[in-house]
Amino acid sequence: MSTPYVLIVEDEDALSTLMQYNFEKEGYQVGVASDGETALAKVEEQQPDLMILDWMLPKLSGLEVIRRLRSKPETESLPIIMLTARGEESDRIQGLDTGADDYMTKPFSMTEMLARIRAVMRRVRPGLAEDKLRHGDIVLDRVAHKVKRDGKDIHLGPTEFKLLEHFMQNPGRVYSREQLLDAVWGSDVYVEARTVDVHIGRLRKALMEYHDHDPIRTVRSAGYALDVED
Ligand code: CA
Numbered sequence: 617m618s619t620p621y622v623l624i625v626e627d628e629d630a631l632s633t634l635m636q637y638n639f640e641k642e643g644y645q646v647g648v649a650s651d652g653e654t655a656l657a658k659v660e661e662q663q664p665d666l667m668i669l670d671w672m673l674p675k676l677s678g679l680e681v682i683r684r685l686r687s688k689p690e691t692e693s694l695p696i697i698m699l700t701a702r703g704e705e706s707d708r709i710q711g712l713d714t715g716a717d718d719y720m721t722k723p724f725s726m727t728e729m730l731a732r733i734r735a736v737m738r739r740v741r742p743g744l745a746e747d748k749l750r751h752g753d754i755v756l757d758r759v760a761h762k763v764k765r766d767g768k769d770i771h772l773g774p775t776e777f778k779l780l781e782h783f784m785q786n787p788g789r790v791y792s793r794e795q796l797l798d799a800v801w802g803s804d805v806y807v808e809a810r811t812v813d814v815h816i817g818r819l820r821k822a823l824m825e826y827h828d829h830d831p832i833r834t835v836r837s838a839g840y841a842l843d844v845e846d
Contacts, residue, residue: 620737621645623664625655625681626699627673631722635668638726639733652676656684659691666736668729669716670699682715695736697729749784752844754823754831756784768826775800776819783832783842792839816840 622644626632632648639646647664649655651674655667667685671678678698685691698719717736720729749756753766756777763770763780772780778800782791791799793809800815801807820832833843 619643619645620665621647621662622666622668622733623647623649623655623658624668625649625652625673625678626668626670627651628670634726635729638730642730642733644733650674652678652681655681659685659694663690664694666695666697666733666740668697668699668733672701679714686715693740695740697732697736699724749781751784751787751842752831753827754780754784754844756781765823765827770822770825772819772822775815776822779815779819780823780842783840787842787844790833790835790839790841795839812840 622639624632624635624639624646626635626648627650629650632650636646636648647658647662649658653675655669655673656676658664659667669678669681673681676684682696682698685694685696696716696718698714698716700719700721702721702723717740718732720732747757747759749758754770755764757763758781761777763772763777779796782796782799783789793812796812797805797807797809801811816832820830823831829844831842831844833841835841
C-alpha cells in the first residue's frame with residue numbers, strides 16, 4: 617500500500633485526537649505517540665512519511681527527538697512539521713535551526729495544517745500519493761512498474777506501460793493518435809500514426825490475457841479511450 621503514513625507526536629490528547637480524525641478523513645494512515653521516547657520507538661516500527669512533532673513533550677523534548685532522527689541515515693531527511701505554543705517557544709523556534717521542515721504555532725486551523733502537510737508531501741515525495749493508479753480492475757504501480765488486472769500480473773513492454781499510464785490518468789477520455797504520440801513518444805519524434813495502433817493492439821492483448829472484457833475503446837476516426845466498468 618502506498619497510503620502516506622503520518623505520525624503525530626503530541627501530549628495534548630484533545631489536539632492529537634482532532635488531528636488524527638482530520639488526517640484519517642484526508643486519507644492518511646495515522647500513528648500517535650504522546651512522548652518523545654514512544655515517538656522514536658514508533659519510527660523504528662514503521663518509518664513515517666511525515667511527522668507532526670510537538671516542541672514541549674514529556675521524556676524527550678521535540679528538539680531532542682529531531683536531533684536523534686537527524687543523526688540516523690534512515691531518518692535524516694524524514695519530513696517534520698514542528699508544533700509550538702504561542703508565546704512560549706515560537707519566538708525561539710523561529711530563530712533556531714531546529715532541523716524541522718516547517719512549523720506551526722498553536723492554535724492552528726486544520727485546513728491550514730492539511731495544506732502544509734500536502735505541501736511538504738509534494739516537496740519531499742512528489743507523486744507519493746499517486747504511486748498507484750487504479751481504474752476498475754486495473755492497478756498500475758508507477759514505482760514498481762507493474763500492472764495487475766483483477767489481481768493477475770500483466771506483462772507490458774515499456775511503450776504499452778506508458779500508454780496505459782497515460783490512459784489511466786484520465787479514464788474514459790478519448791485521445792487521438794496524435795495526442796497519444798505526443799504523450800508517449802514525445803512531440804519531437806517522428807512516428808507514424810499507425811504505430812499507435814500497433815501498440816494499442818499489444819496493450820489490448822496483454823490486458824485481455826485472462827479477461828474477456830476489452831478495456832480499450834476504439835472511437836471511430838477519433839482515437840482511443842480506456843473504459844472499465846466498475
Ligand atoms: Ca506539549
